[in-house]
Amino acid sequence: MDIWVFMDYLILGLGWVLFYSSHTFLATLNIKRKIRSLLKGQYKWYRLAYSLFSSLFFLALFLYAGSIPPIWLFASGPGSTYLGFMLATFGTIICVKSMRDVSVSRFLGLRPQDDLSENEPLVTDGWYGYMRHPLYAGLILIFMGYFLYVPNLSSLFHLAALLLYLPVGIYFEEKKLLTLYGRRYARYQKEIPAIIPRFGK
Template identity: 55%
Template sequence: MSHLILVVLWALFYFLHSLLASLNIKRKLQGKMGSAYKWYRLIYSFSSSILFLAIFVYAGLFESKMLLNSSPGLTYLSFLTAGLGTIILVKAFKHFQSMEFIGLAPHEDLDKKGDLIRKGIHQYVRHPIYSGLILIFLGYFFYLPTLSSMIHLVALLVYLPFGIYYEEKKLTALFGEEYKKYKEEVPALIPFKTKKAA
C-alpha cells in the first residue's frame, strides 16, 4: 500500500508540475492575481520543492524491498552516475537567470519572453535538466536499490515524454519557428548528434 501511495504522489507531483507551468493556466492566474502575478514563479518553485522533498521523506518512512545486492562496485557506479547528472544540471543552469528561474527576482514571465538558450550544454540536448535528473535518480537507485527508489526512477521516465511534449508546446508558442528549427537540430535528452546548433 505504501508503494502505491508513492506512485500516486509522483503522479500528482508531475501532473501539477505540467499543469501549473502551462501558458493557459499562467494566463488565467495572471488575470486573477494582477500585479501579484510577478511572485507566481516563487510560489511555484517553493511549493514544487516542498512536495518533491515530501515525497522522498515519505519514501524514507517505510521499509522497502531491496531489488539488488549492494556492493562497492554498485556504490561507485552510483556516485559516478549521480555526479555526472549533477554536473549536467549545473551546466544547464549556467545560462539561466537563476534568481528569475527560482522566482526570487519577481518578474512577469508571460510578458518577458527572453532569448532561446542554445549555448553551452543546450547545444547538445534540448532538456539537459531532465537528462541530469535521470542520471541522479539512476545513481540514487544504484546507491539504494530498493523498490521505492525504482519507483522514483520509473515515475520520472514515464513522465518525461509527457513533460517534454507540454514544455515544447509552450516553447513553440513562445519562440515559433526559432524553436522548431532548434528542435530539428538538437536531440531532446541524449546527445547522439555531434553537430552543434547554430
C-alpha cells in the same frame, strides 16, 4: 507483500503522479494566464510560489519514501555503489553547468516579474547546444545513481516515475516553447536532440 506496505507504495506512486501532473499543469500558458488575471499585480510572485510548492512536494515524496519499510531488489556492493556515485555526480555536473546558461534567480522566481509579458532569451549554447533538455538528462543520471546506491523499491519508483513522465513533460513543455519562440524553436528542435546528446554532426 503486506497489504499496508502495498498501500504505502501505492500512495508513493500516486504522489509522483500528482507531483508531475501539477508540475506540468501549473506551468502551462493557459493556466498561467488565468492565474495572472486573478492575481493581477501579484502575479509577479507566481513563479517563486510555484518553485517553493514543487520543491516542498518533491522533498515530501522522498521523506515519505524513506518512511516506508524498504524492499531491497538486490544487494548493493562496491561496484554498484561506485557506479551510482559516478552517475549521480555526472548528472549533477550536467544540471549545474546547464543552469549557468540561464538566470537562476529568474528560473526560481527570486526576481519577481511577469514572465508572461517578458520572454526569457532562448538558450541554445553550452549544454543546450547538445540536447534540448539537459536538466532532464541530469535528473535521469541522478535518479539512476540514487537507485544503484539505494537499490530498493522506493528508489525504483522514483526513477520509473521520472522516466514515465518525461515524454509527457517534454511534449507539453515544447508545445509552450513553440508558442513562445515560434520558428526559432522549431528549427532548434529539428537540429538538437531532446535528451541523448549528439556531440558530432
